[in-house]
Amino acid sequence: MTEFQVLNTRAPRLDAPAKATGRAKYADDLSMPGMLYAAILQSPLPHAKILHIDTSKALKLPGVKAMITAKEAGLVKYGVSPARYDETLFAHDKVRYVGDEIAALAAVDQATAQEALSLIKVDYEELPAVFDMFEAMKEGAPQIHNEFPGNLTAEVHQEFGDTDAALAECDLVVDHTFLNKRQDAAFIEPHSCLAVFDLDGKLTLHSSTQVPHYVMRTVAMVLQIPVGNVRVVKPYVGGGFGPKCEATPLEMSCALLARLTGKPVKMTYSREQVFLHSRARHQFYAEMSLGVKKDGTMVALKNKAVLDGGAYTSFGIATVYYSGSLLGGPYKLQAMKYDGYRVYTNKPACGAQRGHGGVAHRAAFEQLLDMTAEKLGIDPVEMRLKNIMTTGDMTVNQLDMSSLGMKECVEAVRDNSDWKNKKGKLPKGKGIGMACGFFVSGAGYPIYRSDTYHSTVVIKVSEDGGIANVLTGSAEIGQGSDTAMAMIAAETLGIPLDNVRVVSGDTDLSVDLGAYSSRQTLMTGHATKEAAEHVRAQIAAYLAEAMGCDPASISFRNGTVRFNGGPGDFEKIRTQYIKEHRGWTDPPSGEYLTFREAARLAYLKGGTLVGTGKYKPPRLGGDYKGAAVGTSPAYGCSAQVVEVTVDLETGQVTVDDMTDAHDCGLAINRTSVEGQMQGSLSMGLGECLFEEVKFDSHGRVVNASLGEYRIATALDMPNVKSIIVESNEPNGPYGAKEVGEGAIMPTIPAILNAIYDATGVRITELPCTSERLYMAMRAQKDKK
């Protein structure tokens, strides 16, 4: 189908051997001579005034080198979106959740640091606290931030078309409510960092982050030093999934303590601290109404969201916009109304997690679609196909589906799951369900308002011409971006993958906004391609000059150079190369000039051969308030069919089969695409069936461990039939777009629709534990 040499293959990941042998270094694996260990004091109370902090005893403990509180750290406000900078590094007037940071210290070892923490004395005056989002919205509820009365961090009201008028003309309007639970991203590597200050005041921060660029900016702002004085270096990262998308108190504390002590300072969160820092998926309450015509044509959607945000905003403004905007597709609607509220509570702050803002509302909506189809007597697959968007469609909220293989995905899962022979024909206790979803391939705008490029890439060719080094600030966090960039560079340069090296995750190398909103394949990919084209053009120009030919007649393929498709008369160049490398054991040979010889010639003519590339999206989206959220140069989409067995006596659910189709545009690496699809389903299955961060009546997380907070194990996951659907995305490099997040969208509703098929019970609250399902089945029986 294609003539690609490297792209679209199953090339093994570049970093896999290092990771398989334990050589790969993660932040906590780093150490430096004289390194100190930091620890952070966190509030034991959910809401309290700080009356006094006494650090004197702790400071006297032998081995304690420095201590910082709000007094030393200052009160620079920071956060994710500049419109809601509502955090300071340390609480100064009051604490707002169990886990709020009060002080940090550095000591000669971990044990001393922990002992010193216990010697800090804080006097509090406890304040009434509120843990429930609906309680927090009521009049008279404890106020968590003075600047935000009613505990509302963000409020969104959008309407496209006249929703009430459209609903009035519908033959049927179906209502639905849905409640998910607060998640933890449960990446296996806890946050960790090592901060080092040079003697000339420049900071190098090695950190487990998805976004070196944003961490650099926030740390510089909070430490009040120039951005150029901060270098963030990301070692290997053990998963992120969203919560590692912002600067942490860990990073800022270590940086401040490193400056204060003149020593490298390291700290790693305990697993409990990962739960307390949180920034993972919000709890969402969804209330929606869908209006349709008798024939199944969807007309209008009313959607309301309430989000429990915890004590600070984090990504929350974007989250509450996404819950509305991401229902604009992939079905045609004439009108859509959205009202969203994000509420402060005295709990750890929620932020972005895989499928940012869209997952819970997608789950509600895809259930609502099934409920509507049932009332109309239409097959759920047919109902979806009837309303499906295709390439070139624009949603009511002006998201441009520049490529959309949604129909192909639905048909693929229908046909590969044997849907037609199973739907409505399975015995009681067995069920089949389906759902769809879509997601952005990178946010259309940076988090801070700016004309910045979203990605720049430098490709520097080694002086012998043999290796192309791709230098990028992008963040390999496990998703495979380094390998994808290497493949794009190799394809563009016409060289084997072995001849490309990638150095990434370092803010000194290039600008890259990082690994969030499924952006790197498209955006860093574009910049990589452009940088490789720049290198190629320079080589072609020098070659054309040397050979006396037209640069346009030169092409590169499999590490060789073609002149008008043939070998050309390159003897002079080869002779020179071989003369320069007398004694070398690998002289270039073969009937074609090699890339190595050509790149060496370019070096001799012009010095070190460097190509640069850059990317930022064009202006996207409508003119309404909040139009930026949900915009993207391209959208990936997916459909899933799930089959379950429900034990009707106990309510236990077993997921037997999952069939998943995802349109990722051109699959840069087919194995990595499947890996993202399968991983997404695993996270969605956990969220649907077991995952819930629970609190006691004092706002303390009661299950802050991976034993009590249950994620899917190898025994919970079935094998997934993964079908890659490849549309050709005009705005993506080589036609590529996202897969990392869109693939989670259909999982929860597909499972819940299958459970309904098996039991006749509609579950409207997650997680769908055995107990919840058993109680729901019993309630339904009692009703009859």
Place this chain on the structure above:
Amino acid sequence: MKTIIQLTVNGEPVEAAVEPNQTLLQFLRDDLELTGTKHGCGLGDCGACTVIVDGMPVNSCLVLAVQAAGREVLTIEGLAENGKLHPIQQAFVDKGAIQCGFCSPGMILSAKALLAANPKPTEHEIRTAISGNLCRCTGYQKIVEAVQEAVKTIEGMEVS
């Protein structure tokens, strides 16, 4: 008060003074600088710190260093020989079983212990053997496929 222990780590004799409350994980990572063994939770929940002690996969965060005295410990660093990957490692690379890689050392060692005891495991036996190793990236499918691939490779090596 430190205690002197003697043990074998990756085939080499080791003698060291350890604190009585030091875990085997801390000893391997901090004292021997074998950082391939990962610290994911410290509670025995995630399995990232799995090493093989006398043939058994154990969570090294739940074992004291002093308990390892006189025993043979295999960590991920001891699996590849002369720069050549062990068939399980190679299969993990080839099959795309590694994403972030943080669970991989523990996962590979759990698979190693399984195949030593049961050279031809069923899919369910593989899934059971790695059920104490949490992975948030892969959905486990490619890990299971990698172990199945390694079974074939190892079988082929023994025949030839």
